Amino acid sequence: MKDSNCIFCKIANGEIPSRTLYEDEDFRVIMDINPASKGHAIILPKEHAANLYELSDEYASKIFKVAKKVGSAMVEVLGCDGLNVLQNNGEAAGQTVFHLHVHLIPRYKDDCVSIGWKPGEADDTFLDSFVTKVQNIL
Numbered sequence: 657m658k659d660s661n662c663i664f665c666k667i668a669n670g671e672i673p674s675r676t677l678y679e680d681e682d683f684r685v686i687m688d689i690n691p692a693s694k695g696h697a698i699i700l701p702k703e704h705a706a707n708l709y710e711l712s713d714e715y716a717s718k719i720f721k722v723a724k725k726v727g728s729a730m731v732e733v734l735g736c737d738g739l740n741v742l743q744n745n746g747e748a749a750g751q752t753v754f755h756l757h758v759h760l761i762p763r764y765k766d767d768c769v770s771i772g773w774k775p776g777e778a779d780d781t782f783l784d785s786f787v788t789k790v791q792n793i794l
């Protein structure tokens with residue numbers, strides 16, 4: 657279903673024109689308006705889901721295939737040194753548009769893109785209960 661207040665619903669379904677890199681019956685891949693690097697694209701499902709938790713299994717199972725197909729072609733054309741496939745859920749994770757999308761961010765040696773964290777230390781006490789609780793839900 658589409659959300660009439662959602663800009664990515666409008667772009668994905670062609671109601672707002674966009675520079676489209678790829679389209680099929682379920683997805684539109686467009687160029688990011690404020691690219692992190694040359695060639696930065698985003699994959700938009702045509703059905704509204706605010707985030708990964710809301711995404712239907714059908715779309716979830718298809719979206720990585722699109723990432724592979726379009727990402728591989730991008731890397732071939734750009735001759736870039738790497739590619740980040742990134743998807744943010746929630747403000748704390750950097751999400752700014754609340755229609756699920758997957759970033760395809762080409763990477764170049766010595767580029768200015770920063771995606772990273774300081775490696776921490778695993779906490780076995782936490783992991784014992786965390787793993788059990790998650791397994792119980794699954």
Ligand code: 5GP
Pocket residue numbers: 663674686687688689690691698743744750751752753754
């Ligand atoms: P987020 O931070 O939610 O993971 O990513 C949102 C992305 O969408 C950002 O990289 C931003 O530049 C891009 N974006 C936001 N509005 C538009 C738009 O109207 N058109 C396009 N092409 N990209 C957009």
Ligand code: ZN
Pocket residue numbers: 658659662663664665666703704705754755
């Ligand atoms: Zn939407």
